[in-house]
Amino acid sequence: MPEPGNDGDLLPIERFYDLTLVSELSLSPDGERVAFVVEESEREADERRQSVCVVPADGSRSPHRLSRASDAGSPKWSPDGTRLGVLAARERDSELAVTDTDDDSEGDDAAAESEDTGDGSEADDEPKSQVWVFDLEVGGDARQVTDREEGVNEFDWGPESERIVVSARDPTDEEREHLEARREGEAPIETERLQHKFDGAGWLDTVTTYLFVIDVETRDKRRLDDAYGSGAYESITGLQPTWVSETEIAFLSNPLENPDDSAVMDLYLADAESGAVERITDGDLTVGTIEAAPAESETRLAFGADEPENWCIPTQVYAWDGESYESLTADLDRTLTRNASLCWIDDESLLTTIADEAHTRPCRVDTNGEVERVGGAIVDDASIAAVDAQGGTVALALSHPSEGLDVHTIGLDALDGSGDGETSSGKRGGKRDLQRVTALNDDLLEEEVMPECRRVSYESDGHEIDAIAYLPPEFDPSDPETHPLVVSIHGGPISYDSPEFSFEYGVLASRGYVVLCPNYRGGTSYGRAFAEELYGQWGSVEVEDIVRGIKHLVERGWADPDRVFGRGFSYGGIAQGYLVTQTDVLTAAAPEHGIYDLRSAFGTDDSHVRMEAEFGLPWEDEEGFRTSSSITQAGNIDTPLLVTAGGEDWRCPPSQSEQLYIAARKQGVEAKLLVYPDEHHNVGDPDRAIHRLKQLTAWYERHDPARGTEEE
Template structure:
């Protein structure tokens, strides 16, 4: 990319409250209902959606399944709850005839069990009582059976054996973890305990339960385990994507498997593929399967290519491999059109692909950020959509008309009482003459007559985005409400601008992104938005890495916020996933140590002089807590003002409501201390 001229536009205008007059607070974030992915009924006359609300007193959230009418050419009707508020529910799935709804509900012991409720009235019926619960239910075409995942313990591959082993472990005073595996924990969970998902089929009439994958020792996506299998249109088989550790290559990858529903062995379909095989979906006639494939197992943001597998022969051929965007999810419509979501220039949109043509997908719904979409029987699409100024709500789209209609308004009661500042989108010249983009959120009362204190909010990854999405953990509007201009730079290395844009910073984490953030800062000063004497840099994960890197390379910021940031690159070999470290960091400790240290913030502690707030969770296995503790220890030893906020019960993210409120108080308090005045 080459810059032609600096560009700026208003993305979301400032919004004044319909009642009252106040700015957004962290408490508002936890008062906003969190709207999940909609599930359309078979006849497209209604949809079910899970809405989660949070209670600060109990410090937890509870999901509730709602039913919303949505007949074609009529405005959505009034939503009514299908599940009670006593226990958290979710994952709704309509029976093929639309008369019943399966869903999951959390039981008293905290495990999620499967239930079914008649939609014409009546109480929910509990269907299973498994020791580690079940999830992701799907009805089979006959309407008499339900398929779902349930977790068992490795070596104890029946519900009864798993239950017995859990009881034994609970009584055992020794809690040590022992392993010889390279991958032994993930995110905030030890994998050495042996939890393994198995695919079960439940016959409702007979009350029988059968394990379709009795010998399985693989995993599903730990962050989002649902949505990784599909049932063939004839109801005879299931195809799923499972994660395994390839010991011969010493890396994690995923493989497609096929299992017959009438009994039989699980068969691997893509064992020879190089990296990830993702999200299989049957074509409407069942003759072939579309799935996503990556090629580089050492680059977690490698572009997803769509492939098609002939169901009879098993032959795999390309479907969409030259498009310079990366599909996230894909589903077939009744007419055979393949709809998919993908990031594009800081947004996530819906695209349509004709499997019979050789062209690129065409955009049919423009984000914001679109997710959780599903084609409906009447040709419409249903999905959640959000933006920097609008939390997720359900929308209906008619691709042939290009129209989009909002179908729910669960978040309106909170948003009607708060003011939101203007959000602008800017494009400017970054490092090496490349064009970069950023979103800028202004305080609600900003008049544009003077520069304001500014916060650079640096996203994680590094291969991710600051997208046009409503962020609850790092809300730019809450920061802006305190009087700050908030800049979110999509520096080189970010996704949604193509493979090269994302990949070009490998082996040089502190190079182009640092220059991009500095150039964006210069731009905000030059256009009169940012006060150069009152600026802060803040970020989490890779954003925390960049915050620490900034601390060692410039003193232009009055303070820094480092949440769960990488301080010592070599120390990241204590992280949960170590494959690909050589490519991202420039080398291995035994072959490239100098390159690793070249981009490690710890090496540049001699340049530290800026006050820094360090925040970290004990259960963070992605960026171990020692990273934050070491950074804080060096700052204090050097006599630099520093403050540590340690969360013993949080992981890489701060997820508990009251911990989150403390996080916002500490971060906003640190900013007020150094740049508000």
């Protein structure tokens, strides 16, 4: 590794192109192979590409890249372990083209689908996501199984490995005609939906998503007419089709009279043969992940669910025995992590992940309600990005601040407690038994220095607040020299920070910044009461906790109080709005994709259900909306602002950033507005990510008083 501390040791922002991320994991039924999704940059095309790879769980061979033709994801093994299904948007299978040419006997619907080659319309000529299946016994390229004109959203294997169920949009002739006109720019936007748009999807239409049962070999398909999606949260949860038995498929939908005005997603069971549908839950939950139980279990299935009116209540694991459902984690007071998997490890126990005091912890949940934290040593200094368990093996995507993001495996027994001894969590871990099976960023890590990470704690208003600090090279916490500080505020606010591999924090730390990530009140991982401290009163306790964290590092000699810079996306941007209107702690701020006027955001964003649940309606509770809108105190702004927005961000519309920017400029405060025209509520293509980082670091340098003195 290079010697840290010199100008030559700055992590070049352009090295973002060399970054490889890993997301989804899927273990084969025997636990011997891991399929996973890697995301890499294609520099010339300025795109992030996804590929599916497979690696032996014992690390005996290097990963093999299965998908090479185009983006692919959502890998799922057939129950017999011989095939791997993926979702991929790629050119149509030549076998289908030949079949369509030789046999036109399937009727008008098949002809319509074949004419546009599964792409929707001439104006929308990008390939749609379809199910492709790799036969891992025979080898060779994947075979296309579906040919839906609007693509496939989700799929699951039937227990006999011969059928799949998919969720897919199925427009009527009238809807198809309107979609084609819209895509060709010949039709106006028309809607009568209350949930009229959604971030990443744009303006929503009325096309219904149904479940289809498909024979993998013949491609014969049958629509289950009563198994369809509905509701404001369908765009978030999907239908989650999950095969429960040879004849039963679980899925999600909203049955209420006005589904676009509710966060409810109920659990249903559809008969794969007759199409009959049974409702399982009672309109009291927002159900997310579903996992069918083993055939030997007295439980039929497990699912994760939220309370639709109050997301501060932890996401819980529920079990349904065929007659009733109950929470298995109601007494835990910890939430499942976002996108947590539910992995059956025997007929009475599941493995999942919870947010627990700024850790992402593996957790064993028994159907009798007993809960045990496991693998403590593994997550003391890292985060779990994904997990799966099969055949006595556990696969983990571990994110470590200085060691990178890689796939690891460990035996279930070792994870349960035969590992390294007691840890800070009081639970035995299995760190020494971990097997790293990928080396995704080793080239980058051999040439660049990534930051060390420390946990820090401080008191704020009688609460102990935990934070994660990323440190510059050669920084000595016990004998520090003051450094410039970036306070990085997590979004949500229903979220939390834990140690992780972050290219952005590497860029900042290599330039001499200490990065502080405070787990302020209103976030998760500390239970319901901690999260509810902020509920309905944004701009209050989180401001106090963030300010106190800054002062704590100043008091410890880590941070220079005159060189404190704000960073944060979504609620991290929103919180900066409060910081610059209520305090003077920031030397310069960089709020990204935030909301600063809750009143004008209501109805122009995609979150009216959530906002009404927390704040009411703006014409009925004007005071609540006003006091939680930083724009109402914009006259106090004297902090230079770099305000960033996405032109197609419907979570935090760009008009919000315009308002904050204009408010600052009207008062003569230095400000810059940065809008990425086609961007949603995320950081998208590589060039945009690199441009953003360059803008961010340049803004901090421009307003750093120490740098200004040096230049003079």
